[in-house]
Amino acid sequence: MAAPAPHPTFVIIGAERAATRWLRFHLDQHPDICAPPLHLDYFGDPERMATLGFRWYRRQFTTFKGEPFVGEASPSYMMWKNQPAQVARRMYKALPDARLIAIVRNPIDRFTSAVRHHIRWGRLPQGQSLYSMILQGGDAFTSVDPIGCSVMFSSLYPFVDRFGDQLQLLFYDDLVADPAAFYRSALSHIGASTDFVPDGLDQRLFSDADAVDIEPLTELERQIVYQFFGPDVDLLSDWAGRDLTSWEPRSVQDLGTPDLTSVFLSGEL
Amino acid sequence: MSPSSAGQAPLPSFLVIGAERSATRWLRFNLDRHPEVFSPPVEINWFSDAEMMRARGRRWYQSQFDAWEGEPVLGESSARYLKLASSPDQVAARIQRSIPDVRLVAILRQPVDRLESAVRMYVKQGRLAADVDVYDLICRNDPIVAELDLIGAGLYASCLYPFLQTFGEQLLVLDHADIGRKPHEVYASVLRHLDADPTFVPPDLDRVRFSDRPTVSVPELDDEQRRIVYTAFRLDVEELEAQIGRDLSAWDPGPPPFDRRAEADAVLAAVPFTGPAPEPGETGPVDDDDDDDDVVDAADVPPITRSAVAP
Numbered sequence: 215m216a217a218p219a220p221h222p223t224f225v226i227i228g229a230e231r232a233a234t235r236w237l238r239f240h241l242d243q244h245p246d247i248c249a250p251p252l253h254l255d256y257f258g259d260p261e262r263m264a265t266l267g268f269r270w271y272r273r274q275f276t277t278f279k280g281e282p283f284v285g286e287a288s289p290s291y292m293m294w295k296n297q298p299a300q301v302a303r304r305m306y307k308a309l310p311d312a313r314l315i316a317i318v319r320n321p322i323d324r325f326t327s328a329v330r331h332h333i334r335w336g337r338l339p340q341g342q343s344l345y346s347m348i349l350q351g352g353d354a355f356t357s358v359d360p361i362g363c364s365v366m367f368s369s370l371y372p373f374v375d376r377f378g379d380q381l382q383l384l385f386y387d388d389l390v391a392d393p394a395a396f397y398r399s400a401l402s403h404i405g406a407s408t409d410f411v412p413d414g415l416d417q418r419l420f421s422d423a424d425a426v427d428i429e430p431l432t433e434l435e436r437q438i439v440y441q442f443f444g445p446d447v448d449l450l451s452d453w454a455g456r457d458l459t460s461w462e463p464r465s466v467q468d469l470g471t472p473d474l475t476s477v478f479l480s481g482e483l
Numbered sequence: 484m485s486p487s488s489a490g491q492a493p494l495p496s497f498l499v500i501g502a503e504r505s506a507t508r509w510l511r512f513n514l515d516r517h518p519e520v521f522s523p524p525v526e527i528n529w530f531s532d533a534e535m536m537r538a539r540g541r542r543w544y545q546s547q548f549d550a551w552e553g554e555p556v557l558g559e560s561s562a563r564y565l566k567l568a569s570s571p572d573q574v575a576a577r578i579q580r581s582i583p584d585v586r587l588v589a590i591l592r593q594p595v596d597r598l599e600s601a602v603r604m605y606v607k608q609g610r611l612a613a614d615v616d617v618y619d620l621i622c623r624n625d626p627i628v629a630e631l632d633l634i635g636a637g638l639y640a641s642c643l644y645p646f647l648q649t650f651g652e653q654l655l656v657l658d659h660a661d662i663g664r665k666p667h668e669v670y671a672s673v674l675r676h677l678d679a680d681p682t683f684v685p686p687d688l689d690r691v692r693f694s695d696r697p698t699v700s701v702p703e704l705d706d707e708q709r710r711i712v713y714t715a716f717r718l719d720v721e722e723l724e725a726q727i728g729r730d731l732s733a734w735d736p737g738p739p740p741f742d743r744r745a746e747a748d749a750v751l752a753a754v755p756f757t758g759p760a761p762e763p764g765e766t767g768p769v770d771d772d773d774d775d776d777d778v779v780d781a782a783d784v785p786p787i788t789r790s791a792v793a794p
Contacts, residue, residue: 235721235722235725239722239725250644251640251641251644251722251726252757252758253718265761266761266765267761267765269761269762269765270758270759270760270761270762270765273758273759274758274759276570276572276645276758276759277572277644277645277648333738334717334738335714335717335738335739335747336710336711336714336738336739336740336741336743336744336747337741337744337747338741339741340738340741354741354744414728419724419725420721420725424732425732425735426738
């Protein structure tokens with residue numbers, strides 16, 4: 215039966231193309247959790263906040279029936295282009311007790327998946343190599359910002375700063391290795407009982423991989439592109455206390471990091 | 484089950500809830516031909532109309548089934564139950580209050596096909612002009628698009644979600660394309676879902692009925708326009724695939740052309756909110772920047788120069 219509009223108790227903040235919808239979908243199967251497919255993108259959009267209001271946000275959970283745990287997933291909250299420090303501040307003001315979940319993923323894989331995704335939506339052109347898209351840049355590329363969205367630690371840090379231990383960091387690699395354990399750890403962070411196991415946890419959902427063919431980065435290109443992400447990954451690795459060298463392209467692991475930063479800064483790339 | 488002493492039929496044991504323009508009338512017509520099924524030839528659209536429910540009361544609703552002769556399976560088909568404009572969450576809640584153990588059937592059709600079929604229907608009804616440029620209406624987000632729920636009625640995942648939450652396995656979801664390909668199989672699967680004898684086959688089951696195509700000619704979307712309009716439904720179809728566990732990639736006409744992405748953006752802007760609209764007094768600026776000082780700006784944390792991204 216109808217229950218009053220809830221305050222979400224958890225929010226999945228990102229990253230884009232890191233199984234946020236997979237997690238939300240399966241959390242919603244849990245009997246104590248209400249996590250409808252809403253795509254609210256609320257706290258990342260001050261205009262939406264101003265014109266629609268927080269009451270509107272809360273009233274979107276129309277199927278809420280008094281479940282103890284209510285949440286939404288909007289990967290836009292963790293996008294650099296949306297100024298995560300502002301997003302975190304707005305969210306903290308509205309939902310100071312919320313539990314947050316951020317999923318991080320090998321940034322080059324995430325970048326590749328995002329480009330595929332945006333091609334499918336017609337926001338990026340078909341038939342170009344990944345690398346040539348980076349080199350060309352342009353308004354379309356900048357506006358979907360597949361590079362910035364892969365700079366994940368810097369984007370989630372403001373949430374850490376605001377929410378402290380209320381934020382849980384999950385690794386996409388762990389989801390691939392053991393979906394049930396990954397799911398359980400999210401449940402326990404949210405506060406829900408961990409004995410529930412939904413069907414189909416091992417099935418891929420929301421993937422564009424089969425729908426879009428794209429020429430992947432060569433090993434050298436990976437090495438160059440990784441320069442965008444390396445410093446951020448190092449910070450993430452330090453902060454999370456987790457070895458992330460497996461995210462580095464093999465050539466970086468073998469040969470060490472070339473000093474390409476000056477090339478980027480000169481704008482010649 | 485037999486007619487009650489008052490002679491009035493019990494409440495329906497099944498409802499066909501939509502989608503509009505997805506062969507719901509074909510299904511109702513053929514279900515009614517089954518000896519164990521009674522389904523009257525009217526779209527009552529009862530649970531989607533709170534005002535009518537209040538004004539006429541349940542007895543009136545049940546009187547719509549007065550021709551019932553004791554068939555064990557009784558139901559009606561109302562395509563508005565699944566329309567976004569009907570607030571499916573409320574429709575599902577009303578149905579649950581009245582008939583919690585009802586069996587539901589939904590037929591889903593490729594959403595751009597559904598939209599074009601709806602346009603033909605509205606042309607036939609005189610609510611759209613015969614030379615209507617529906618692509619232009621959508622790109623301009625003309626008010627008629629929302630008024631006729633042209634996009635909303637095709638946001639199946641959003642519209643089905645409350646029914647799935649409330650009724651679970653009581654809801655059978657069918658793909659409209661299967662009706663053309665294998666009508667007998669589809670028909671039998673519905674009968675099994677409704678606990679009617681699945682071996683009965685009405686004659687001419689594969690005849691297409693209730694199509695407006697022969698009588699109405701309306702300019703159709705070209706291939707690129709279809710791809711662009713599909714943008715309105717892409718996210719919803721992805722959710723739907725997860726919800727009903729079915730691969731719907733056959734619905735995908737392909738990405739919209741990159742050089743027409745502005746039109747795809749315009750189409751996205753015409754997609755209605757799937758939840759309740761803001762109420763008066765609820766809106767207003769809420770984001771004052773009064774406590775910015777204690778925020779660590781993300782830009783201060785990592786030594787990374789994102790300006791290098793754009794050439």
